[in-house]
Amino acid sequence: MWPRGIVEFVRGAADLIFPNACLLCDAPQAGAELFRHGFCSKCRHVVTADPAERCPKCAATVGPHTDLSGGCPACRKRGFVFDTAVRLSVYEGVLRAGILRTKGSGGEPVAEMLGRTFAEVRSAELRALNTTVVVPVPLHWRRRWTRGYNQAGAIAREIASAVGVSVRPDWVVRTRPTEQHTQPSASAREENVRGVFRVGRHASFAGSAVLVVDDVMTTGSTVAEVARVVRAAGATRVAVAVLARA
Ligand SMILES: [Zn+2]
Ligand SMILES: [Zn+2]
Structure with a gap:
């Protein structure tokens, strides 16, 4: 379990790097989700699936x-x-x-x-x-x-x-x-x-x-x-x- 302060700090940093919404569909996201991709998990799944x-x-x-x-x-x-x-x-x-x-x-x-x-x-x-x-x-x-x-x-x-x-x-x-x-x-x-x-x-x-x-x-x-x-x-x-x- 991460100390609450650290979690909040990471979220805050993520919000600074990315806007707090999916770059593709504008759905509001928690900072951690966007930290790496900038996309919500649904959009990321659709964009990366090539059947x-x-x-x-x-x-x-x-x-x-x-x-x-x-x-x-x-x-x-x-x-x-x-x-x-x-x-x-x-x-x-x-x-x-x-x-x-x-x-x-x-x-x-x-x-x-x-x-x-x-x-x-x-x-x-x-x-x-x-x-x-x-x-x-x-x-x-x-x-x-x-x-x-x-x-x-x-x-x-x-x-x-x-x-x-x-x-x-x-x-x-x-x-x-x-x-x-x-x-x-x-x-x-x-x-x-x-x-x-x-x-x-x-x-x-x-x-x-x-x-x-x-x-x-x-x-x-x-x-x-x-x-x-x-x-x-x-x-x-x-x-x-x-x-x-x-
Ligand atoms: Zn999205
Ligand atoms: Zn061809």
Whole structure:
């Protein structure tokens, strides 16, 4: 049994670090519950449960008897240049709501907590990639300026610190803003992101194993374009990590 004073002190400290409510559903929480995660146990359970079968190459949800040699039928056609993709879960429900929160004001702690949870829950998969550098999908500077931060950058920081490698947010640069989620088809999206990224001035990708991090992967066009750019710059392996796969 902990002395009452200590328990109260710890609770008080937790309240200072986290607001006294779940970052995803706003349900009021005791300090101890939020001390590690910032999420209530219900939200944490929903966000970390990923019961669906997924493609080892593109992390898309697949049916039980799908032929997964060299990817699922959908991504075999696309010829993605990344080797594999890891996801926390599917883009729906609480996780989708949480990701939308990361884009609003006060979204950064939500992105950090989702990133930390991702790194914890998928620790074995992420470590097995033997990444040498973590690179977030960059926002165009104008969008980063209006949002105040890059949500993919916050997620990437958490993953990089959990696997013990450095994160290089300036190694890939977005040269023009793109309209997000307005192109319905994969080919239209591919067209939309072609040539949008370039390698940053201080980047050194030669011989590296890159982990490209983003919040959501829908058609895969964006992460595939970043993968193409870093491969062209000398990366020997490229993997992708996304919080949610649509
Ligand atoms: Zn909650
Ligand atoms: Zn696939």
